[in-house]
Amino acid sequence: MPITPATATHSSSSGAAEAILLELVDEDGVTIGTEEKLTAHQPPGLLHRAFSVFLFDERGRLLLQQRALGKYHSPGVWSNTCCGHPYPGEAPFAAAARRTFEELGVSPSLMAEAGTVRYNHPDPASGLVEQEYNHLFVGMVQSPLRPDAEEVGDTAFVTPEELAERHAKDPFSAWFMTVLDAARPAVRELTGPSAGW
DSSP, rough: OOOOOHHHHTOOTSOOOOOEEEEEEOOTSSSEEEHHHHHHTTOOOOEEEEEEEEEEEETEEEEEEETTTTTTTSSEESSSSSEEEEOOTTOOOHHOOOOOOOOHSSOSSSEEEEEEEEEEOOOTOOOOEEEEEEEEEEEOOOOOOOOOTTTTTEEEEHHHHHHHHHHHHHHHHHHHHHHEEEHHHHHHHHHHGGGGG
């Protein structure tokens, strides 16, 4: 696996794991400090910066990701194409592009900002809390996927109808519908009326 900012910061020169820091924000999205990732997700949760990416193929189908079973938060559930947290001081757009490549082995052929959404979603399975100020991005993917098995369990391109069927029977992340609904205006602009989003 190539060394990237994400993997390079996980261990120090002594081999010990280093804390992953998140950017804490106020209700307006202004940075007010940092906190260790797991601590920020402990109840009641600390409001922090995050991002969510929605990529579509040329047919207007959404790329879903099933989170790997080894992840400590929401393992094995389906979610949007990519989501995560910028490093402190990292632009959300840069973080979204970086993590999309790290997780799925592909760079979007197009990616645009799609607004922000603030939410508070407890995860019943893990007991962790998603208190997030989330930057949304929509875009296109035209290259073959090369998912990192440590991050991604499976992938699927779905139409709105297929998403509804899958959402009714499979577990999804606690935040999925909130971020999708917030991104819908930009999704419709990207994919056009015929895609049905």
